[in-house]
Amino acid sequence: MEWEVVIGLEIHTQLNTKTKIFSAAATAYGADPNTQACAVDLGLPGVLPVLNKEAVAKAAMFGLAVDATINDGSVFDRKNYFYPDLPKGYQISQLAIPIVEHGKLEIALEDGSTKVVGITRAHLEEDAGKSLHEDFDGMTGIDLNRAGTPLIEIVSEPEMSSAKEAVAYMKKIHSIVQYLGICDGNMQEGSFRCDANVSVRRKGEMELGTRTETKNLNSFRFVERAINYEIERQIDVIESGGRVVQETRLYDADDDSTRTMRTKEEANDYRYFPDPDLLPVKLDADLLVQLQEQLPELPDVKQKRFCNQYGLNNDDAEQISASRDMADYFEQVVKYANGEAKMAVNWVSGELSGALNQNNLEIGQTQVSAERLAQLISRISDNTISGKIAKEVFQAMWSSDKTADQVIEEKGLQQILDIGELEAIVDKVVGENPKQAEQYLSGKDKVFGFFVGKVMQITKGKANPAQVNELLKSKLV
């Protein structure tokens, strides 16, 4: 039996504003519990929300980047449910009229073809706080620092047909929001997380199968695994004569499986209605024009440009343009290294990325600036050092603030220019000093140093001492 899989994603993207969506409290990650939860975030009696302009601008910018409609007059609704980390007993979100609708995104598939995935909507909403389940004498601790952090929930059309496609889509969105500078993209800190709606049907069937929603997937790997698990599970259920139940499920990374969180019957009736404390959001035309002008070159365009301008192949261009910071870094390296694009791409996605990963750093925190890396590359291209030696130089640069030249100098790693040239120099030195040669041959080993010194004098230290020794020994016979 052949199966068809239908996947839609809801991606929760935290916007990197300084303050909350409806209050002027800070959003910085990692503060002491409840030190960034002001009266509004705590839902104290009598407080009221006031909308953050930057959150609106950032949501609109996302809309522009995915060719979407930016709704003029979007409305905030209340989504009512009780949970300890939801202070007001409702989440302010957008239901009927979201700020962004009808966008689209092109993703590259494994076979090299491309596919356009529809973006149904992206709406503004507030994040909830966090429940800490470590034991406090049998109690749960609530930290409301995150409560009120602005989010856009990006909802795709159910148009993806494999876990790989879903991940490609999610990576693309991840790349775009970082390009736009509207989200830090930090998945470990929960800045970018996703719910996956999955259903299966027999090939050729018209009607969609019953879907499940798997919540809170905060890595690309988890998304892929959870979806694959869910596809297998659903097919098993149907093939063994059962029916898939519409429900919300949780992914458990420990044993790589999903489990029921609540069924449709247990699902909340959220009683959405327009929030009377907030008014329709109008975007003035000037702001939209301004945002359009601020829109950076997006990954797809950049990738094509990298192919054309630097002669990169598609894979390299895609890899290097996935992150805007990485792409910017790459272009800097190329500039300083006199256009050595191919080498730059290899070094940025090779040694540099390796070192960053090893130290858990982002490109912005790199120990080796583009200018320093460029110098290293230049030394390869001018044959001062070999590629192999360069890796050694890079490691030394990573753990110091020395330039490539300094490291090469100190460690004497520069290559002898030409073995023939060195041999000629050695012949010359031996030929011009017959007296010392005789002394050496008669057993005065110390004289050997005299010859080495002469050779180094002539080569200005650029000769490899080991090679010089070897050559001298072969000549002084």
Add this chain to the structure above:
Amino acid sequence: MALSTEDIRDIAKLAKLQINEDELDRYKQELSRILEFVEQMNQADVENIEPMAHPQDMIQPLRVDEITETNLREKFQCIAPATQDGLYLVPKVIE
């Protein structure tokens, strides 16, 4: 609209209110009467009428993204039922 006992249970669950068995009947009758009363609204022809959510026809003012709130945790938590290490405590949440 006459509500059933089951309706009352469902509504109470949504609203997180505990309605005891002996109160169910009273709530059923009171709420049914209120709903019956508000159904006077059906007298009006509201076709093509735009719902009105706000008394003023205004647009949402936007706030500049600047931090002005300071940490008042101590002040806020001294009125809380239970806290520890700066966290609000609630009976164990089971997901």
Add this chain to the structure above:
Amino acid sequence: MHKLTVAQQAKALAAKEFSSEELVNHYIQRIESHDEQLNSFVTFTPEQAIENAKQADVRGKQGGILNGIPIALKDIFCTDGVKTSCASRMLDNFIAPYDAAVVTKLNQAGAVSLGKTNMDEFAMGSSSESSFYGVVKNPWDTERVPGGSSGGSAAAVAARLAPASMGTDTGGSIRQPAAFCGITGLKPTYGRVSRYGMIAYASSLDQGGSFGITSEDCAYMLQAIAGHDARDSTSVDQPVPDYVAGLNRSIKGLRIGLPEEFFQEGLDAGIAEKIQQACDVLKSLGCEIKPISLPNAKLAIAAYYVIAPAECSSNLSRFDGVRYGYRCENPKGLEDMYLRSRSEGLGEEVKRRIMVGAYALSAGYYDAYYLKAQKIRRLISEDYRAAFNQVDAVLSPTTPTTAFKVNEKSNDPITMYLSDIYTIGVNLAGLPGISLPVGFQQNLPVGMQLVSNYFEEQTLLNLGHQYQQQTDHHLQMPKEFE
């Protein structure tokens, strides 16, 4: 001193006839000796009041428009460091950690708060009987209710336990108790006064306003509390006129409409007569009285009792026992904590409205109830819009009856709801309204309501002031409290 109005007290303070400390002390003594009969205060703050009065005396002429004037605040306005209960067990232990916008403004104007007044729990009610702290009594007849929900603030001014006070009005909660207690009560335009720090009942209807002996006193109060507040997105950024200066304008030529729908069945004949007499006074001052129609007015209560409960069901979800307020003893788990904290902390009428609201918003019923109510709200609003094309103010009784007896309606929600028939449409439309004393019916005060167009509070205050120049109903006070 307590027979003086705010305006008179302000002049006397300026002329140093007495100090604010003396004035405040006088009211403190009155509250101590008389409030036991009324139960109009839930939190009384005499020490703080005297301290603030002393500071007002130091400020003297440098102070604001209400410098040194004692006032009372409905216990729905958050006051930093003072218990703010909304007359609910839920907030019996709630010391507000911040000031409401109105409280800040009154402080800036130099007013001195005597304390917080009793009310219907969370402002849900028309009789001030649903308070966790017990029933408030009407100073004109302590077997009767003062109206609600701002009953404590109205009773306190009627008994001259405060010269002026603050209330809130969601469906008539200032105007109806003003009528029942024989004082003046002003509900400003929605958005004129910031709602920040005013504990929400129904956010799209709630508006803070004031009680005073006279229309002039309400002008003083509005001058202090009106204005834009960036913390309330629904607060309107419009200049605040000089309300006090506008009081003495001539009202000659102002057109006053009488909605025919408000003079039909259900209206007490005695009240109709008093309203007629008041119309005659206005006519004698040059006003033009003419009939108008508000065809959808009869649907106002029905729409209100969908919209207000819907909003309140959501607004009161924050009372969950997690961060502040009441938490039940020894919860067995999270669900038990929610259920018992809310059920034990909230009173009957509040729970009833939360349930109605939750139902009206629930899946399958939203369109039939909530959406329909919002459409009717538009119809009602359009009726008023049409009326203000013809007239400058709409005149009616404030209530269909005078103050009813304690317990008379408390077991019958719908009969209680009907007592707001003339006031509720004004909140749905968001318009300003004032209730003025126009005489007595069997020794109980009768109130007349005037409604004007958006942000035309000065028209109401002007009409009220000119009317009160010709009459003395507003100066009557209950004998027991003289």
